Amino acid sequence: LAHKLLTEIPGVSCTKPQGALYLFPKLDPKVYPIADDQQFILELLQQEKVLLVQGTGFNWIAPDHFRVVFLPNSDDLIEAIGRVARFLESYRKRHGAAE
Numbered sequence: 001l002a003h004k005l006l007t008e009i010p011g012v013s014c015t016k017p018q019g020a021l022y023l024f025p026k027l028d029p030k031v032y033p034i035a036d037d038q039q040f041i042l043e044l045l046q047q048e049k050v051l052l053v054q055g056t057g058f059n060w061i062a063p064d065h066f067r068v069v070f071l072p073n074s075d076d077l078i079e080a081i082g083r084v085a086r087f088l089e090s091y092r093k094r095h096g097a098a099e
Contacts, residue, residue: 002070005081037063040041
């Protein structure tokens with residue numbers, strides 16, 4: 001469910017997990033021009049009250065990934081990923097990125 005919901009968001013891709021309890025989605029840098037992924041995640045938390053971890057928090061060099069755990073129940077996942085989608089839509093509009 002989490003993989004499906006995330007990959008439906010424009011500019012988001014993700015490898016389907018084989019046994020992990022988390023996803024590590026990639027944000028297309030042409031769509032999401034992120035200079036500081038820690039600030040990006042902070043803005044998401046402040047605006048949508050959803051906490052994710054930026055990719056650089058896991059020693060990923062580029063600011064184009066984040067980590068999300070998909071253990072919550074389906075209703076909570078739908079709500080949280082819907083908030084992430086809303087934030088990403090607003091980010092695309094604010095930064096004038098192409099889809």
